[in-house]
Amino acid sequence: xxxxxxxxxxxxxxxxxxxxxxxxxxxxxxxxxxxxxxxxxxxxxxxxxxxxxxxxxxxxxxxxxxxxxxxxxxxxxxxxxxxxxxxxxxxxxxxxxxxxxxxxxxxxxxxxxxxxxxxxxxxxxxxxxxxxxxxxxxxxxxxxxxxxxxxxxxxxxxxxxxxxxxxxxxxxxxxxxxxxxxxxxxxxxxxxxxxxxxxxxxxxxxxxxxxxxxxxxxxxxxxxxxxxxxxxxxxxxxxxxxxxxxxxxxxxxxxxxxxxxxxxxx
Numbered sequence: 001x002x003x004x005x006x007x008x009x010x011x012x013x014x015x016x017x018x019x020x021x022x023x024x025x026x027x028x029x030x031x032x033x034x035x036x037x038x039x040x041x042x043x044x045x046x047x048x049x050x051x052x053x054x055x056x057x058x059x060x061x062x063x064x065x066x067x068x069x070x071x072x073x074x075x076x077x078x079x080x081x082x083x084x085x086x087x088x089x090x091x092x093x094x095x096x097x098x099x100x101x102x103x104x105x106x107x108x109x110x111x112x113x114x115x116x117x118x119x120x121x122x123x124x125x126x127x128x129x130x131x132x133x134x135x136x137x138x139x140x141x142x143x144x145x146x147x148x149x150x151x152x153x154x155x156x157x158x159x160x161x162x163x164x165x166x167x168x169x170x171x172x173x174x175x176x177x178x179x180x181x182x183x184x185x186x187x188x189x190x191x192x193x194x195x196x197x198x199x200x201x202x203x204x205x206x207x208x209x210x211x212x213x214x215x216x217x218x219x220x221x222x223x224x225x226x227x228x229x230x231x232x233x234x235x236x237x238x239x240x241x242x243x244x245x246x247x248x249x250x251x252x253x254x255x256x257x258x259x260x261x262x263x264x265x266x
Contacts, residue, residue: 001030004038010188011038016049022058023102025073028080035083043188044087046110047094047181051120054103059129077102078136085109085140085207088200090191094184095171100159101125105137108144108170111203112187115162116177122170123159143207145169
C-alpha cells in the first residue's frame with residue numbers, strides 16, 4: 001500500500017493503493033504508521049504511482065460503510081493529515097498526476113510541492129459533492145493557498161493545471177515527469193541541510209495556528225453533514241454519485257478517467 005525506499009538518509013514513500021490511491025481507513029492508517037516508522041529520516045518525499053497522486057476519499061466505500069465506517073474513517077483521515085502537516089522534518093510532495101479533493105489536501109500538507117508537467121490537475125472539489133470542508137483540511141489549504149485565491153479555490157471546487165496551481169500557491173515548481181523524483185529529492189536535500197532543530201522550530205512558527213488547529217481537530221472529526229436523522233449516509237448518495245461523475249469528467253481526460261460509480265448502490 002505504501003512502498004518505502006531509503007536514499008542517503010531520506011525516506012521516499014510511494015503510495016500504491018489501487019489505481020487512484022483512494023483514501024480509506026486502512027490507507028490513512030498506513031501513511032500515519034509510515035511517518036512514525038521513518039521519523040529518524042532526514043527528510044521525506046511523498047509521491048504516487050502511475051498517473052494519479054491521489055483522488056482523495058474513497059466515496060463509494062464511505063457510502064457503503066454507513067455511519068459506523070464514517071465514525072472510524074474521519075479520525076483516521078484527520079490523524080493522517082495532522083501527522084504529515086506537523087512532521088518536524090522536511091516533507092516534499094512529488095505530485096506525479098492528479099491530486100483531487102483529499103489528494104490535494106495531502107499534497108498541500110507538505111513543505112514543498114513539485115508537480116509533473118502536463119501530468120494532471122490539482123484542486124479541492126469537496127463542495128461539488130455536497131461535503132462541507134472539514135476544519136483540519138481547511139487549515140492546511142489556508143496555509144498553502146495564496147490568500148487572494150483561497151476562497152475561490154475552496155468555493156469553486158475547481159481543479160487546476162500545474163501552471164494555474166503555481167499561481168495559486170498549491171504547487172511551487174513544475175518539472176518534466178522524468179525529472180520529478182530527482183527534483184523532489186534535491187528539494188528535500190536542500191531543506192534537510194538546514195539545522196534540524198531550527199527547521200522544526202521555524203516550521204512551527206510559520207505555520208503557527210494552522211499546525212495547532214490541525215493537530216487538535218485531526219483526532220476529533222465527527223462529520224455529520226451527510227447523515228440523515230437516523231445517522232445513515234444513503235439518502236445523500238443520490239447527490240454524491242452524479243456530482244462525483246461530473247468531477248471526474250471535468251478533471252480527467254477520457255483516457256485517464258478514474259473508475260466511477262456506474263449504478264445506484266442503495
